[in-house]
Amino acid sequence: MSTIRFLSVLVLLISLLVVTPAPAQAAPAPVDVYPVPSIYPASPDYTLTVNGTPVPVQDYPGYDIAQFAMGAGDATIAVTKVNNTAIGAYRISPRKLGVSAAVTGPTLTFTIHDDAYLIIKIDGRPDLVIAADPVETNRPSSSGAGIFNVGAAPTTASFQQTLNDAAAWGSATGTQGIVYVPAGVYPVGNLYLRSDLALYLAPGAVLRFTGDRAENEVHWRKESQQRDITWFLSTRYSSENISIYGRGVIDGNGKAALAPSNLGVNLLTPIYTTNFLVDGVTFRESSSWAIMPTRSSNMTFRNLKIFNRFDMGENDGIDVMESSNVTVQHAIGVGLDDPFSTKTWDTTVDLFSKVPGNPRPLSDVTFDDLMSFTYCYGVKVGQGVFQNQQNVTFRNVTVYDAAVAIGVHHKYGTATAGTIRFENIDVEKLSFSNDSNRTWLALWTGDTHGTGPITGVTVKNTRLYTLGTTPARINGKPAAPITGVTLDHVYAGTATTPATTLTDLNITNISDNGPITIIS
Known part of the structure; x- marks a missing residue:
């Protein structure tokens, strides 16, 4: 075998042994779920989870609302129709984000990589507004110098x-x-x-x-x-x-x-x-x-x-x-x-x-x-x-x-x-x-x-x-x-x-x- 041919075979063998690593998957983003007071009724149309964590969906005249904050990483969002009927058609906006989704029966699942404000349309159900905020970085302490509390039941005057x-x-x-x-x-x-x-x-x-x-x-x-x-x-x-x-x-x-x-x-x-x-x-x-x-x-x-x-x-x-x-x-x-x-x-x-x-x-x-x-x-x-x-x-x-x-x-x-x-x-x-x-x-x-x-x-x-x-x-x-x-x-x-x-x-x-x- 000639030297040139030997070297060519050697390079080929080495290249076969080298495995290109798969792209690293982003870690799941931490999720901060906002408390929803009882004055805001729950949606009769949807439930929602983010990275497996339930997020309340609010019923609102004309559309529904879900809100939470996410940190760095991916957020996998699962939207489920309440009556468990299979999803026929859906739409995720903004279209320019190019978000792809999977449907399994009544559940639509997709992943976002950054905080975003989205609107989801599923079949003939109300539009679902999903407001995924950036995580808070400037939340103050609830007490201390320069912090003033309103009390449990303030009047307008005391507030x-x-x-x-x-x-x-x-x-x-x-x-x-x-x-x-x-x-x-x-x-x-x-x-x-x-x-x-x-x-x-x-x-x-x-x-x-x-x-x-x-x-x-x-x-x-x-x-x-x-x-x-x-x-x-x-x-x-x-x-x-x-x-x-x-x-x-x-x-x-x-x-x-x-x-x-x-x-x-x-x-x-x-x-x-x-x-x-x-x-x-x-x-x-x-x-x-x-x-x-x-x-x-x-x-x-x-x-x-x-x-x-x-x-x-x-x-x-x-x-x-x-x-x-x-x-x-x-x-x-x-x-x-x-x-x-x-x-x-x-x-x-x-x-x-x-x-x-x-x-x-x-x-x-x-x-x-x-x-x-x-x-x-x-x-x-x-x-x-x-x-x-x-x-x-x-x-x-x-x-x-x-x-x-x-x-x-x-x-x-x-x-x-x-x-x-x-x-x-x-x-x-x-x-x-x-x-x-x-x-x-x-x-x-x-x-x-x-x-x-x-x-x-x-x-x-x-x-x-x-x-x-x-x-x-x-x-x-x-x-x-x-x-x-x-x-x-x-x-x-x-x-x-x-x-x-x-x-x-x-x-x-x-x-x-x-x-x-x-x-x-």
């Missing part, structure tokens, strides 16, 4: 005093006093947040709005709903350095709270404040706009869950209004009305009838990593544009279902809505209709309280699994055209190449607009 004491301690020490709210249900009225305060809601803690006018101030009147509105939690004017965090719940108690005297509620109104943080909290069942950051700056909302009803109107999720340097990061919004939007107003609007000061423009607002499920707009600028709105970005968004996925609706005012970006958007379903629109894109201008321009709108890296059933629209006004629209790598259906014409994207309802640029 407010605890907040005031903690804020005073924070200001005196140059930090934040922490109000620790353990698991339990706390029926309270208006609560006001002062500077240098942190409100911690432990898993299982619920602040529940009472609807009692005796302990709630009327902050404004919403004429379209013909009811007075109160701010459940709000900041004192000119405040700073305030945090609300934890895995607890702020609950507007929806229809039940309206019953006594038709008093509606905004769940959280940070107004005239700066350096404000919300992290990990669930907001549910608001009877009016849920979260209203107003005339404020340097605000962060992350790991945000907004669960509103489909049978109550004008219950927007988070409406950023007349504010600057605002970030909404990793959030799910579900409800009849717009989950994620920006607005600006003037002093004549009912919302500001009792608010001092002057209107402000809105700028530098970013929404990132969203899941939206609504009967209205998935993500939107408007309707109010009384003051300029500039540099608004929505990115990494899944519109699970909506009437309109992406929108700029300049209905009110004469100011400019400009430099607006929609990036990395997935549109999965469009099952509903709003103002006769059932489409993926609506950029349009109204003439209520004047008209104003829309300029510099970019839609980039967007996947449209559906285009809807009505034409996409770009409709300005002769005195306020829509200009500077760019469609950059927008994909229709499952196409592997981006659209090259407006017809490809069903954009056929066009008027009073400048050139539309398509980049493919």
Whole structure:
């Protein structure tokens, strides 16, 4: 045997002996199950386990909810139909995660590798929202220096005093006093947040709005709903350095709270404040706009869950209004009305009838990593544009279902809505209709309280699994055209190449607009 042949055989034998190791399997993630108080009934449709640990599933009007936190590693989730009938069809969203599943009789099993907000559809059952939060890393001690406890059954007045004491301690020490709210249900009225305060809601803690006018101030009147509105939690004017965090719940108690005297509620109104943080909290069942950051700056909302009803109107999720340097990061919004939007107003609007000061423009607002499920707009600028709105970005968004996925609706005012970006958007379903629109894109201008321009709108890296059933629209006004629209790598259906014409994207309802640029 020649030397070359001998060496070749030797190399072959060695290669056969070398075994490539299999990819390492991630360890199961630790799971933190949130206590669910008895005021929230169990789902009649589903049970759920995560890595073998039971997680409560809540029955909610229009859909079901399961919530937990997971650490590093994999979470194997098993969803079982309660009556044990075999699963026929299922769907897991966001589709872009590429989650595969196995069906065994009544059980759907799949694995996620990171925390995520998901919506599962099984046969004709209600949608199941699964909110898998990141594990808490900043949970405070329940006692010690700077920790203030609310007690077992606080009144609204005593709860407010605890907040005031903690804020005073924070200001005196140059930090934040922490109000620790353990698991339990706390029926309270208006609560006001002062500077240098942190409100911690432990898993299982619920602040529940009472609807009692005796302990709630009327902050404004919403004429379209013909009811007075109160701010459940709000900041004192000119405040700073305030945090609300934890895995607890702020609950507007929806229809039940309206019953006594038709008093509606905004769940959280940070107004005239700066350096404000919300992290990990669930907001549910608001009877009016849920979260209203107003005339404020340097605000962060992350790991945000907004669960509103489909049978109550004008219950927007988070409406950023007349504010600057605002970030909404990793959030799910579900409800009849717009989950994620920006607005600006003037002093004549009912919302500001009792608010001092002057209107402000809105700028530098970013929404990132969203899941939206609504009967209205998935993500939107408007309707109010009384003051300029500039540099608004929505990115990494899944519109699970909506009437309109992406929108700029300049209905009110004469100011400019400009430099607006929609990036990395997935549109999965469009099952509903709003103002006769059932489409993926609506950029349009109204003439209520004047008209104003829309300029510099970019839609980039967007996947449209559906285009809807009505034409996409770009409709300005002769005195306020829509200009500077760019469609950059927008994909229709499952196409592997981006659209090259407006017809490809069903954009056929066009008027009073400048050139539309398509980049493919």
